[in-house]
Amino acid sequence: MPPEAVIVGVETFPGTWVQALIGVGYTVYAINPAQAAAYRGRHTSSGAKSDAGDAAVLAEIVRVDRAHHRPIAGDSAQAEGIKLVARAHQSAVARPPTFGRGVEGVLPRRWPPSPPPEWT
Structure with missing residues (x-):
């Protein structure tokens, strides 16, 4: 079945994997968790959450x-x-500086x- 013929429902904030699905050609709908909970209450007697039940509810929605x-x-594009540049910047800023430690490790061997x- 071609991706254009498939509709996907997700109960999460769109992330990288959602963008990948869209990039391949799938149509993706983000469903608010509160709305999914209301649907779940209509389809199950206990309102209990389960992965299979959540998938069925999202498919039904x-x-x-x-x-x-x-x-x-x-x-x-x-x-x-x-986004790619921003992620690289965030990881570079969050990473502890290692240059100084590298120099400190080399100096005693050189000098x-x-x-x-x-x-006396």
């Missing part, structure tokens, strides 16, 4: 009430590039400390 939800728009003075 996009099958029956798709007109009440908006599909997630894919990001442009420029937006994806900006060993001078021997202590002899006091």
Whole structure:
């Protein structure tokens, strides 16, 4: 079945894997968790959560009430590039500086400390 013929419902904030699905051609709908909980209450007697039950509820929402939800728009190539640069910047800023420690580790091998003075 081609991706264009498949509709996906997710109960999460759109992330990298959602953008990947959209990029391949799937139509993805983000369903508000509160709305999914209301549907779950209609379809189960206890309202208990389970992965299989959640998948069935999300499939039912996009099958029956798709007109009440908006599909997630894919990001442009420029937006994806900006996100990539922003993630790289965040990881570089969050990483502790290792340059200083590297230099400190090399200095004693290059220039060993001078021997202590002899006091006689």
